[in-house]
Amino acid sequence: MLRYILEKFMIVFSELIYFIFEREKQDKLSQKFKLKFRKDGTFKIIQFTDIHARPKKNEKTISLMESVLKSEKPDLVILTGDCIDGRYCRSEEVVKNVIHNIASVMEKYKVPWSVALGNHDCEFCSLNREQQLEIYMSYDYNLSQRFSRVIGRAGDYNLLIMDSKDSKAVFNIFMMDSGDYCFRGYDYITKRQIHWYESLSNKLEKNFHKKIPSFMFFHIPLRQQKIIGKSGAFHGNRNENECVQAVDRGLFDSLKKMGNVKAVFCGHDHTNDYYGDIDGITLGYGRCSGYNGYCKEGFSRGARAFVIDEKNLEKLNTYVVLDES
Known part of the structure; x- marks a missing residue:
């Protein structure tokens, strides 16, 4: 019993130290550069x-990816996980090269971009989540940040978007x-x-204020995504059962x-969009973009676009961009 109590104490103590350290690290983080609405009051x-x-x-x-960036000319690109497949990327050099193949697209077009990692990014990979985000x-x-309050996680951060006059923040991305x-x-x-x-x-x-x-x-x-899918009250395609988070902690x-x-948007299920x-909250999927993952015949790869209107920030305007090649 004493050993059990000591083990529990050490776990709680180590997590407390980690929490304090991570909290201090978050306070020092800042957005690398500003994002702002265009002169016409939109942000894509x-x-x-x-x-x-x-x-x-x-x-x-x-x-x-290049075709979408050329045609859509976005103000921000967001990657929602399984950017790389860690099962095939076992060394640091390989991981860096594979990430570079992705990163070079946004860097070529000088488009701000950010990353949230998925379940396959670090699977059987020698680089953990913090190390991978460090590369990004x-x-x-x-604009990614590697902060998280949870051991073994990285990439809980926000991105503020300024108004078209660059005078105040009017929108935010978690x-x-x-x-x-x-x-x-x-x-x-x-x-x-x-x-x-x-x-x-x-x-x-x-x-x-x-x-x-x-x-x-x-x-x-989220688990609530499955409720929407089973209800049939949605826009877009549902081609597979939702593989949702195993536990609902109340998000x-x-x-x-x-x-x-x-609105909350995710990835993970390749043939749902x-x-x-x-x-009162929109839950949805992006469109699977990679040709290495599983898909369904006739279901084209693509991307999801969002156009935010500075004059109506509450309205969701989104559509799918398909690979026409």
């Missing part, structure tokens, strides 16, 4: 997801690390991450309570 986001890059460069995937962050136009696997299946957003989201939301509201409308992005869908309830996040509303 492109979501690529499930690229599944491997050591051999997939030219079809890269061509798709080394690129000039990358990026979160939904992990990889747990004993019950796919990983999940933890209580500590939820507390981080609530604390940051309160801080933003205090600083700007109002709730800042926000989107949230991560890889593995969706927290989103309802805080009232700032209008639908979205729908539940309790």
Whole structure:
């Protein structure tokens, strides 16, 4: 019994030290450079997801990404996990090369971009989540941050978007690390991450004297996504059962309570791209972008676009961009 108590004490103590260290590290982090609405009052986001890059460069995937950036001319690109397939990327050199194949697309077009990791990025890979985000962050136009309050996670951060006059922040993006696997299946957003989201939301509201409308992005869908899928009340395609987070620690309830996040978009399920509303919040998928992962015949790869209107920040305007090659 004494040994058990000591073990529990050491676990709690080590987590407390980690929490203090990470909290201090977060306070020192800042957004690398500003994002702002265009002069016409719009801001466009492109979501690529499930690229599944491997050591051999997939030219079809890269061509798709370049085509989307050229045609859509986004203000921000967001990658929602499984950017690389860690099962094929066992060494640091290989990981750097594979990430470079992805990163070079956004860097070529000088588009700001950010990353949330998925379940395959670090699977059987020699580089952990913090180490991989460190590589992403080394690129000039990358806005990712490797902070998380949870041991073994990295990439809980936010991106503020200024108005077209560059005078004040009017929109916000929450990026979160939904992990990889747990004993019950796919990983999940933890209580500590939820507390981080609530604390940051309160801080933003205090600083700007109002709730800042926000989107949230991560890889593995919430359990509430399955409710929308089974209801049939959605826009888009549902071609497979939802592989959702194994545990619900209360993020969706927290989103309802805080009232700032209008939409949550994820990846993970390659042949779903639908979205729908539940309790006033939109939950949805991007469009699978990578040609290395599984797919369905006739279901084209692509990306999801979001166009935010400065004059109507509450309205969701989103569509899918398909590979026409």
